[in-house]
Amino acid sequence: ATMPVPVPVGVLRLPRGPDGCSRGFSPTSLRFQALLGGDTVAAQGARAALRQRYLRGLAAARGRPTRFCLRAGVQVDAVFGAADVEAVAFQVDALRTPLGVQAAALLRCADVLAYSFLL
Amino acid sequence: MNDWQRKSPLDWETYVNKMVKVAAIEKHEYEGWVLTVDPVSASIVLATFLENEKVSISVVLGHAIQEVEILKEGDDEMKQRLSCIFAPEESKAYSPEEEEKRKNALKTWLETNHIPVTEQGESGRTLCVAGVLTIDPPYGPEECSSSNEIILSRVQGLIQGYLEKQQ
Numbered sequence: 027a028t029m030p031v032p033v034p035v036g037v038l039r040l041p042r043g044p045d046g047c048s049r050g051f052s053p054t055s056l057r058f059q060a061l062l063g064g065d066t067v068a069a070q071g072a073r074a075a076l077r078q079r080y081l082r083g084l085a086a087a088r089g090r091p092t093r094f095c096l097r098a099g100v101q102v103d104a105v106f107g108a109a110d111v112e113a114v115a116f117q118v119d120a121l122r123t124p125l126g127v128q129a130a131a132l133l134r135c136a137d138v139l140a141y142s143f144l145l
Numbered sequence: 146m147n148d149w150q151r152k153s154p155l156d157w158e159t160y161v162n163k164m165v166k167v168a169a170i171e172k173h174e175y176e177g178w179v180l181t182v183d184p185v186s187a188s189i190v191l192a193t194f195l196e197n198e199k200v201s202i203s204v205v206l207g208h209a210i211q212e213v214e215i216l217k218e219g220d221d222e223m224k225q226r227l228s229c230i231f232a233p234e235e236s237k238a239y240s241p242e243e244e245e246k247r248k249n250a251l252k253t254w255l256e257t258n259h260i261p262v263t264e265q266g267e268s269g270r271t272l273c274v275a276g277v278l279t280i281d282p283p284y285g286p287e288e289c290s291s292s293n294e295i296i297l298s299r300v301q302g303l304i305q306g307y308l309e310k311q312q
Contacts, residue, residue: 054146060184065154072154076161079181082231083190083202095173113186113207135186135206139169142203144195145230 084109092118092143094133104131106143116141149210150187157182160189162219162227167191167205168212175205178219178227189213192230200230244282248272251284254307274300 060073087106094102094116104118113135121128160179167175167189177191180202187207192200219227239247248264252272255262265273272280278291278300285308286301 069154072158073184076154076157076181076184079231080183080185080188080190083180083204086231087202097171099171111185113183113188136208138206139171139173139209140175140203140205142201145200145202 086145087143090143090145092141094118094141095139096133096137097139102133104133106141147208147210149213150207152187154184157184157187160213160215162224164216164219165189165191166214166216167210168214169205169209170211173205173209175203176216177201177203178223180227180230183207192227202230239283244270244284247284248282251280251304251307258303260303280304 104121107117291297
């Protein structure tokens with residue numbers, strides 16, 4: 027008897043992530059460098075304290091009208107939604123663009139120079 | 146990666162609570178009190194106090210930072226003011242006895258449900274669940290900390306349900 031020919035399975039190609047590195051994280055990122063080690067206990071303590079304050083800052087930004095300064099002098103207003111762990115993109119609501127208001131959008135961190143909101 | 150992004154966390158920490166001027170690419174400049182520097186993106190979070198009691202928060206992304214100049218150091222009053230800006234909301238204050246009762250009740254309930262829990266920290270006020278999640282007083286879902294998002298979410302749900310049954 028002959029062996030049954032295995033049915034070929036379609037290969038699922040995932041779309042490229044916004045930063046082009048579809049593997050989920052960048053090996054050159056600060057986060058990965060830190061994971062490799064080489065930090066003293068004091069440095070890791072400082073890292074944790076700084077990061078915690080930053081995360082609380084992101085929580086405070088949520089739902090607030092925010093102005094984003096993009097490249098080439100472009101400024102857009104939106105409602106701050108969320109940021110991802112690797113600092114790749116921001117999710118915003120009600121993004122005001124010259125073409126109209128986008129209900130929800132992603133802004134690439136690489137395109138954003140600064141953003142500000144009022145407390 | 147620029148020089149600013151290459152600094153160590155201890156270096157970034159020296160800028161906290163200082164008034165700085167940040168020179169960014171495309172000739173942008175930002176001034177304000179440094180609340181923190183995000184170690185993941187090296188972004189600087191600045192606070193500016195406006196006249197109408199409001200605070201303006203500006204975040205300059207790490208990749209856009211060219212130079213950071215320290216203008217002045219914040220005094221104790223400013224440090225206190227800055228630390229309150231993002232501080233978590235004050236929860237209802239419990240007396241030490243009430244706190245101890247809440248802790249023991251929660252610990253007993255977790256043990257009854259076969260969830261390993263120990264006490265740790267100074268004076269044993271912190272509960273440690275399965276060695277990966279801690280619960281600080283007053284022992285609500287908001288006081289849970291863990292590096293594992295799934296466990297955190299599960300335990301927060303359990304505690305929420307437990308507290309609701311108590312009412």
